[in-house]
Amino acid sequence: MKISFPYMGTVLVYKKLLQLLGHEVIIPPRPTKRTIDLGVKYSPEFACFPFKVIMGTYIEACEMGVDTIVSSGGFGPCRAGFYGEIHRRILKSLGYDIDLIILDQPLQDKNFLKKVKFLKGNNSWLDVIKAVKFTYRLIQEIDRFEKEIYRLMPYETEPGQAKKAWNSIQAEFDQAIDQAGLERAKERSLDILKSIKVHEIPEKDKIRIGIVGEIYVVMEPSINMDMEELLCKLGCEVERSQYLSEWVDHNLLPNIFKKSRDAMFIEKGKPYIGRAIGGHAQQSVGAIVDFKDRNFDGIIHLMPFACLPELISQSIIPRISKEHNIPVLTLAIDEQTGQTNALTRIEAFIDLVRNKKASVNIA
Amino acid sequence: MKIGIPRALLYFYYGPFWESFFKRLGLNVVISDSTNKAIINRGIKVAVPEICVPIKILAGHYLTLAQQNVDYIFVPRMVSIRKRQFFCPKFMGLPDMVKHSLNFKEKILTCDVVSDNSNISNYRNYLPLAEKLGKTKKDIKIAAQEAEKDWLQFRKFTQLGYPAPKAYELMVKGLNPVKINPKPGQIRIGLLGYVYNMYDPYISLGIFDILQENNVHVTTFDMFSENELRNVTGNMSKVLFWTFSNYLLEAGLHLFNSDQVDGIIHLTAFGCGPDSFLGKLFELESEKKGIPFMTVRVDEHTGENHLVTRVEAFTDMLKRSKAV
Ligand code: SF4
Numbered sequence: 188m189k190i191s192f193p194y195m196g197t198v199l200v201y202k203k204l205l206q207l208l209g210h211e212v213i214i215p216p217r218p219t220k221r222t223i224d225l226g227v228k229y230s231p232e233f234a235c236f237p238f239k240v241i242m243g244t245y246i247e248a249c250e251m252g253v254d255t256i257v258s259s260g261g262f263g264p265c266r267a268g269f270y271g272e273i274h275r276r277i278l279k280s281l282g283y284d285i286d287l288i289i290l291d292q293p294l295q296d297k298n299f300l301k302k303v304k305f306l307k308g309n310n311s312w313l314d315v316i317k318a319v320k321f322t323y324r325l326i327q328e329i330d331r332f333e334k335e336i337y338r339l340m341p342y343e344t345e346p347g348q349a350k351k352a353w354n355s356i357q358a359e360f361d362q363a364i365d366q367a368g369l370e371r372a373k374e375r376s377l378d379i380l381k382s383i384k385v386h387e388i389p390e391k392d393k394i395r396i397g398i399v400g401e402i403y404v405v406m407e408p409s410i411n412m413d414m415e416e417l418l419c420k421l422g423c424e425v426e427r428s429q430y431l432s433e434w435v436d437h438n439l440l441p442n443i444f445k446k447s448r449d450a451m452f453i454e455k456g457k458p459y460i461g462r463a464i465g466g467h468a469q470q471s472v473g474a475i476v477d478f479k480d481r482n483f484d485g486i487i488h489l490m491p492f493a494c495l496p497e498l499i500s501q502s503i504i505p506r507i508s509k510e511h512n513i514p515v516l517t518l519a520i521d522e523q524t525g526q527t528n529a530l531t532r533i534e535a536f537i538d539l540v541r542n543k544k545a546s547v548n549i550a
Numbered sequence: 551m552k553i554g555i556p557r558a559l560l561y562f563y564y565g566p567f568w569e570s571f572f573k574r575l576g577l578n579v580v581i582s583d584s585t586n587k588a589i590i591n592r593g594i595k596v597a598v599p600e601i602c603v604p605i606k607i608l609a610g611h612y613l614t615l616a617q618q619n620v621d622y623i624f625v626p627r628m629v630s631i632r633k634r635q636f637f638c639p640k641f642m643g644l645p646d647m648v649k650h651s652l653n654f655k656e657k658i659l660t661c662d663v664v665s666d667n668s669n670i671s672n673y674r675n676y677l678p679l680a681e682k683l684g685k686t687k688k689d690i691k692i693a694a695q696e697a698e699k700d701w702l703q704f705r706k707f708t709q710l711g712y713p714a715p716k717a718y719e720l721m722v723k724g725l726n727p728v729k730i731n732p733k734p735g736q737i738r739i740g741l742l743g744y745v746y747n748m749y750d751p752y753i754s755l756g757i758f759d760i761l762q763e764n765n766v767h768v769t770t771f772d773m774f775s776e777n778e779l780r781n782v783t784g785n786m787s788k789v790l791f792w793t794f795s796n797y798l799l800e801a802g803l804h805l806f807n808s809d810q811v812d813g814i815i816h817l818t819a820f821g822c823g824p825d826s827f828l829g830k831l832f833e834l835e836s837e838k839k840g841i842p843f844m845t846v847r848v849d850e851h852t853g854e855n856h857l858v859t860r861v862e863a864f865t866d867m868l869k870r871s872k873a874v
């Protein structure tokens with residue numbers, strides 16, 4: 188059995204979990220123009236963009252001989268919850284005979300246990316718990332390092348250093364298969380991080396940008412113009428509203444001990460969007476407020492073209508931007524996202540943020 | 551006191567309840583005009599460009615009402631009318647969007663609407679309005695109970711086969727119409743679309759009339775009762791999150807599988823997210839069942855001629871194959 192998954196963010200963690208459970212894993216290719224073209228060709232015209240990219244990824248995975256794909260259903264609740272149903276039908280009509288296993292929230296899915304048992308394979312439940320716990324720690328560590336990387340990258344003395352460091356760090360963690368390995372990877376990664384040489388920039392000249400929006404376009408660099416790197420190259424520190432570990436915190440773990448960051452975003456989003464409306468709209472607007480509270484200087488709001496909930500946030504953002512005095516640039520992402528046009532808009536936006544900060548500094 | 555209700559969106563499903571409810575509270579109800587060019591243009595100007603046509607039109611109706619000297623405009627937050635299912639995000643976020651992007655914050659009259667079936671007359675939903683309207687809990691309760699009767703009557707008439715605006719009229723007039731059945735030999739078409747697309751003559755370009763002029767018997771999702779459709783999607787491992795989309799899905803699967811229609815038209819508005827998936831499911835079902843299927847997608851500029859031509863060509867085709 189060859190098993191794969193949709194491509195989103197730091198894929199090594201999905202690979203790790205499945206491998207620890209003893210599955211033969213095939214990592215799908217990072218989405219390319221071809222992936223997107225395939226996805227667009229075989230998806231309903233007005234399907235959301237993440238649906239199309241994932242469609243393309245599945246087709247490419249099938250071409251690589253995968254026979255099972257595991258995905259999560261409830262990145263929503265929105266259309267995403269239904270992706271699997273349509274993906275499955277389209278793959279079938281294309282003649283790919285594969286198992287598409289969609290894991291939903293345990294309480295809403297009658298077949299949840301069956302699916303988990305399948306993934307469990309011959310492992311004991313104890314081993315499964317161990318593997319899950321280990322993967323969770325792994326995600327947390329990786330996310331922590333990723334955040335650091337994009338905080339340092341804008342100031343690197345030698346272009347490309349931070350990116351290279353990030354790749355080495357991922358390679359380090361890829362080696363880890365147990366707690367001791369994880370500790371080792373952590374230590375080495377800290378050294379790698381320290382080796383990045385940076386210019387000293389006075390605090391008042393630092394520009395911090397928050398990225399908010401729909402989870403897939405926020406988390407997957409291959410389809411969002413490598414937004415984090417791009418902003419770093421323009422001299423900005425960057426943080427996203429979504430990281431995988433936080434998604435896990437919010438969706439899979441009971442919030443008894445600590446409030447997840449998502450829950451905090453929702454709290455801050457409530458004055459603008461009174462209740463959960465699907466997708467991540469409430470989080471998006473809440474994250475804007477939160478970034479401002481933490482003295483960020485500007486926000487990039489990423490949404491898939493015509494994304495239902497994010498259209499609501501988009502409608503409200505001008506008001507938030509005004510009330511909280513923080514510039515926001517909304518970018519709709521789809522297969523036609525004109526790189527040059529978007530790039531010009533982003534550059535102009537960063538100039539505006541910089542000028543705004545400079546004028547405040549003078550005053 | 552004057553309450554404005556837009557003749558848009560769920561007006562074509564819940565209008566009879568809301569209008570009756572406010573009237574029975576002794577309030578004046580102003581319903582905006584049928585969608586026209588001016589209304590649409592107003593909406594287009596304020597709405598984000600990529601949003602679906604029905605929401606743009608709705609925004610236009612709100613702005614029109616805001617200029618009409620009403621005290622309040624009713625902007626309910628439609629949350630759920632079925633267990634664990636919701637409304638399209640645009641309905642659920644509507645009061646937020648209206649409050650933060652249109653300029654009549656003070657006039658917004660809103661409450662959350664939650665029910666476990668399509669009957670939304672539980673008075674508790676409307677208690678948050680009591681203070682603004684200067685009414686007591688008891689007033690609200692009685693008005694809701696009375697309005698419920700009107701709404702049930704209206705729903706009964708749509709289930710007899712009358713398009714919603716006609717059923718509304720029959721209810722108001724207190725008539726007692728008979729069931730509409732297809733005449734022998736008549737072409738039968740299932741028209742699948744949201745109420746605000748089918749019954750807003752500006753969006754649908756009168757597709758109902760066109761079909762009827764062509765001697766077609768039309769069936770829509772709201773001509774079924776909730777119970778008739780309940781188990782249709784039983785063998786799907788998952789349905790959509792949105793109840794009205796699921797009504798369409800259920801009605802569609804039912805029509806494709808029950809030998810009640812000769813062809814099916816999916817009427818959808820530009821920019822509708824849920825319909826992108828629904829449409830695909832219908833398309834696949836049509837291939838499986840061999841029942842002709844056509845998608846009509848309308849936007850703010852659809853030309854009437856174009857639509858008439860396509861619909862007529864489709865019915866002609868059905869007539870020819872039925873004659874054989
Ligand atoms: S949140 Fe947006 S992208 Fe995600 S399923 Fe909903 S409409 Fe599609």
Ligand code: SF4
Binds near residue numbers: 495603639
């Ligand atoms: S269901 Fe479609 S047409 Fe209706 S509000 Fe939602 S996106 Fe718009």
